[in-house]
Structure formats: structure tokens, C-alpha cells
Amino acid sequence: MQKPGPTGRNGEPVTPATESKPPHIGLTDTRLTETMVTELGLPAELQGLELNSELAAERKRRRLRRLNTVTIPMLRFVGFSCLSSVIYLYLRFFVLHPAADRIALGYAAGSLLYCLISMLVLRTAPRRFVGGLSLLFLTLDVLLHVAAIYITGGEESWLAALLLLRVADQATSGQRRALFFAHFNAACFLVLIAFLAWGEDRNIEWAREGTKVVMLYGAGWWIAISARGGDLRRRRVSTAIDATRHMVRELQSQARHLDEAKARAELASTAKSQFLANMSHELRTPLGAVVGIAELLAKETMTASQREYVGLLQTSADSVLSLIDDILDFSKIEANKLTIQPEWVAIEAEIMAVIQLLEHRTRERRLKLGFDAPELPLVWLDPARFRQILFNLVGNAIKFTHEGSIEVRVTVPFRNEDGTRLRVEVVDSGIGISPTDQQHLFEPFTQADASLTRRYGGTGLGLAITQRLVELMGGAIGVNSRLGEGSTFWFELTCRDRGAQLPPS
DSSP states (O other), X not given: OOOOOOBOGGGOBOOOOOOOOOXXXXXXXXXXXXXXXXXXXXXXXXXXXXXXXHHHHHHHHHHHHHIIIIIHHHHHHHHHHHHHHHHHHIIIIIIOOTXXXXXXXXXXXXXXXXXXXXXXXXXXXXXXXXXXXHHHHHHHHHHHHHHHHHHTTGGXXXXXXXXXXXXXHXXXXXXXXXXXXXXXXXXXXXXXXHIIIIISXXXXXXXXXXXXXXXXXXXXXXXXXXXXXXXXXXXXXXXXXXXXXHXXXXXXXXXXXXXXXXXXXXXXXXXXXXHHHHHHHHHHHHHHHHHHHHHHHHTSOOOHHHHHHHHHHHHHHHHHHHHHHHHHHHHHHHTTOOOOOOEEEEHHHHHHHHHHHHHHHHHHTTOEEXXXXXXXXXXXXXXXXHHHHHHHHHHHHHHTOSSSEEEEEEEEEEEETTEEEEEEEEXXXXXXXXXXXXXXXXXTTOOSSHHHHHHXXXXXXXXXXXXXXXXXXXXXXXXXXXXXXXXXXEEEEEEEETTTSOOOO
């Protein structure tokens, strides 16, 4: 059952030839879409990847600026607020320091002022200085951490591990930063111990404090070394992204060139079709006069040699006219200007009309031309195109059959309320076609064997036109043949049945 398609004359359905379009990469897309990722076979994680490297670099700079001017200052404010609360709780409830409120409040006020200054400086600084200033403030944070350690007991404080946090949070930024803070934090803690020992004359257990410094330095070093794997992954990902961008740019460039080539080819094809159509019309006009004059001469009294000359003239003119008709039909099909005009048709009458037209050719070649068909209903199709299809197939059978017979068989594979399926077969006992040649049989300007063009003539357009006509009428065509044993060309059409549905008013 066919789906309803476009309608032709009288509102009847016409099945046009369709052409599928290949997948296409958008030339103006700046990001990888889901369709592009699927078509290119890329990982789904790359969806949304910015293809324009300049835009990608600009977006990266914007992200870094936001990170340094908004995200890190907000985290700094939250972090020092929490640290101030910890200092207050530690001094008030664990150490029972009499000035716990004053010390905690002073640290909180100082750290808050520092946070506000850092935020203001980062937001007002020129873009090129933001990265360096952000690193400077991250370094100054360590000094405030050291101050918190000093306030909560110095060498006795259990906040010494706080220094490892800065190494850890910078490990995501790269191994170099993590190593810098591993060295800097250990050095700051060592300076603090030295200040407590010589500046405040505290009794420092150097073995224990030296162990702390070594442990802080070793732990910071280990965290920094662990960040190396992240650096390697980032470099690989960056290389892969650059390669993907380059590949997609190349594909976009190729797609642009293909689009331009396709446009030129379509323009050339249209110009060719128009040229063929115009030239065919121009040639048919004088050729029609030649055919008419030849027919008039044939009715005059002539000598035997003159009648032979006129016969050759008629044969040649008919042959040229047939070639021009083929070229004209093919150019119309290529330009999508060939239309289907269906009407109620008696299939037997149409087949008999074709057989009568070709009967003289079969008599000349001493071939038998038969017709076998059941009683068929009136069907809705284009009679002119149906006769043209059958004329081409029977004419080809006559051309390539030296002896034997040619038979036109019509069967009805099915008939129901949806329509009637007609199968028409043209069976001959001719030279046959090899399996290799059958693959190219319906291609334009192609015959089964190059030598056949010289022996039998023709342009190789007949079967190509026949296939296009059958497909335009919503049917299918094929061939069954063995070399030296004849051929069976068949085509099937599904059309409305007069018995199943009345014609439109």
C-alpha cells in the first residue's frame, strides 16, 4: 500500500522521484552540536566544544577573570570567617584565655578588612595584572594562616595542618604552584618557630618542631608531585581538543568546497538539460519537415533506385527522430520537468497498440511476437508513459533477438481495495546479458557491451529513461537474464482499479 504523495492533474496521486540528502556539517556553527558529534563519531563529552579557537581563548580569559575576581575572593571571605570562629571557640572553651573575645574579634576584623581590600584590588585591576595579583593574595593568605597558628598557641597549636590546605587547593592549578606553596608554607612555619624561640624566648623542643617542619614539607611535596598526573591529563585533553578543532575546521572547509562544487555541478547540469531540450526542439522542427517530404515522395511515381533512396531517407529520419526523442525525454527527467498525467486506461488496448507498432519489425526479422494476459480491469495510470515504457522494452528485445520469439506477459500479483499491482514481463530468446553487465544496464549512455553500440546502434538512454519513468510512476523495474539464453525485463506498477474506485468527478 502506497502512502499518498503529491497530486498531478485531475487531483490524482503522482509519485515523484526523491533524492536523499547526506548529513551536513553547519558551516556557521561555532560549537560542536549533538548531531555533529554523532556524525563525526566523536565522544559525547565533546558536545558544546567551542570550535573557534579565538572565541574559546576569550571565554577562557573570562572564566579565569571571574574565578580570580569573584569566586576566590568569596571563598577567601567564607574561609577566614570560619577560621575566626574556630579561633574564638578554641580560645574561649579549650584554652580559657581571658581575652578570647578581643583576640578573636581583632583577627576577624583584620581578616575581613584584608578580604575587602583584596576583592577591591582584583576587581579594579587591569585584566593583564589580575592573575599575578591573585597569586599574590593567595600567598598573603598563608601569612594570615600563620598568624592564626600563632594566636592559637604557636608550637602547641593543632592548626599547623592548615598550611597543607593551600598546597592541596593549588594542586588543581598545576604542579608548579603546589610546589611553590609546599616550600613557602614550610618556610613560614620554620620562621614562626624561630620567632617563638628567639623573639619570645620560648623553650622550643627542636626535635619535635623540626619533625613538624619536615612532615609539613614532605606532605606538601607529596601533594605537589601527585598533581603531575593532573597536569599530564590536562595537556592530553588540550592536545585532543586542539586536534578536534583542527579536524572539524578541515571538515568545514571541505564541506564548503563540496557545497561550492555541488552548486557548480547543479548549475552545469541545469544548463546542460536546458541546452539539450532546446537543441532537441530545434532539431525536431526541420527533421519533421524532412520526414513529411519523404512520406510525400514515397507516394509519387519513382524508379526503383529512387524508391530505394527515399526508403533510406525515411529510415534514417525515423532513426534520428527516435534519438532526439530519447535525448529530449532524458533532459526533461534530469530537469524534473517530466509530469505524469494519469487517466482510466484499458491495459490490453495499450499493449496491443505497442505490438501493432512494432509488428513490422518482427516480421522483417522473422520473429514471433506474442501477448499473454488475463482479463484486466480499467486502471488509473498515464497511458502515454506506459506505452513508452513497453515500447522501449519490446524494441530492445527485438533489437537483440536474432531468432525465436518475444512475448509480453501481464500478471496481477495482487488486487484489493487499495489498488491493483500489475506486473508486465517482456521475455525474449535473444543474446542475453552477463551478471556483470546487468549491474550497469540502467545507467545513462550505457549498453551491456561497448561493441554493441557499433553493432546495434543506439545512445544507451532507452533503459535509463524507462527506469526513470517507472520510478516516477511509483513502480519498480528489473531484469533476469543469462548470457546466450535470452532475457526477461519486467516492471511493476501499483494503480487504482476501476472496479475498486470510481474516477473523480
